Amino acid sequence: ILNVEQSPQSLHVQEGDSTNFTCSFPSSNFYALHWYRWETAKSPEALFVMTLNGDEKKKGRISATLNTKEGYSYLYIKGSQPEDSATYLCASPNAGGTSYGKLTFGQGTILTVHP
Amino acid sequence: DGGITQSPKYLFRKEGQNVTLSCEQNLNHDAMYWYRQDPGQGLRLIYYSQIVNDFQKGDIAEGYSVSREKKESFPLTVTSAQKNPTAFYLCASSIDEAYEQYFGPGTRLTVT
Numbered sequence: 001i002l003n004v005e006q007s008p009q010s011l012h013v014q015e016g017d018s019t020n021f022t023c024s025f026p027s028s029n030f031y032a033l034h035w036y037r038w039e040t041a042k043s044p045e046a047l048f049v050m051t052l053n054g055d056e057k058k059k060g061r062i063s064a065t066l067n068t069k070e071g072y073s074y075l076y077i078k079g080s081q082p083e084d085s086a087t088y089l090c091a092s093p094n095a096g097g098t099s100y101g102k103l104t105f106g107q108g109t110i111l112t113v114h115p
Numbered sequence: 116d117g118g119i120t121q122s123p124k125y126l127f128r129k130e131g132q133n134v135t136l137s138c139e140q141n142l143n144h145d146a147m148y149w150y151r152q153d154p155g156q157g158l159r160l161i162y163y164s165q166i167v168n169d170f171q172k173g174d175i176a177e178g179y180s181v182s183r184e185k186k187e188s189f190p191l192t193v194t195s196a197q198k199n200p201t202a203f204y205l206c207a208s209s210i211d212e213a214y215e216q217y218f219g220p221g222t223r224l225t226v227t
Contacts, residue, residue, distance in 0.1 A: 004157070032213070034215060034216070036216075036218075042220075043119075043205075043217075043218040043219060043220050043221070044158075044205070044207075044216075044218045045218070046215030046216065046217070048215075049213075049214065049215045089157065089158070091158075093212075101146050101148065101163055101165060101209065101211075101212025101213075101216075102160060102163060102171075102173060102212075103148075103158075103160060103216070104157075104160070104174070105150075105157035105158040105159070106157050107155070107156065107157040108157060
């Protein structure tokens with residue numbers, strides 16, 4: 001089983017702060033890296049699917065970078081708002097397998113943005 | 116509205132009984148997935164299906180069974196062989212396995 005790890009486990013920031021967190025994954029046999037946001041009482045929602053080394057994706061105030069050679073991805077939130085409070089999950093397909101839909105998820109980073 | 120529905124939201128069963136969780140999607144997606152979430156753990160893949168009439172075991176398939184007779188439906192049966200069935204179960208789908216997954220609202224199963 002592929003080991004996907006996220007840090008920190010939880011994060012508290014003030015409204016307006018910018019923040020970032022990390023997803024690390026084995027760099028061998030890399031195929032893709034997914035980011036999802038999971039708000040309380042809602043379903044997880046896809047943010048990004050990243051496949052290329054050096055890739056950078058942006059969605060509003062949220063952006064992500066990918067380094068496949070060293071096996072990490074950063075998620076950045078600029079000017080955090082209370083509505084950004086959620087658990088942020090990253091996931092990657094199992095290395096060495098033949099199915100790219102067989103995702104292994106990290107434990108998530110719980111972000112709380114205080115007004 | 117296109118989306119994924121799971122029913123029921125809460126399910127209670129006695130130990131030793133099989134129970135089937137429903138998952139339906141009207142997104143015309145080929146791939147569907149079942150995950151389980153336990154406190155303090157990430158989502159873990161139970162089963163996935165890339166196409167109708169085909170499915171593969173995920174990381175924790177023991178004690179579970181699935182079927183994929185229709186593109187829209189991917190029911191999960193939690194059998195009495197599953198040692199710790201109490202958990203939150205999420206169903207998801209994607210256009211195909213290379214794309215982002217869309218999740219349903221989940222079913223919380225409690226077995227006593």
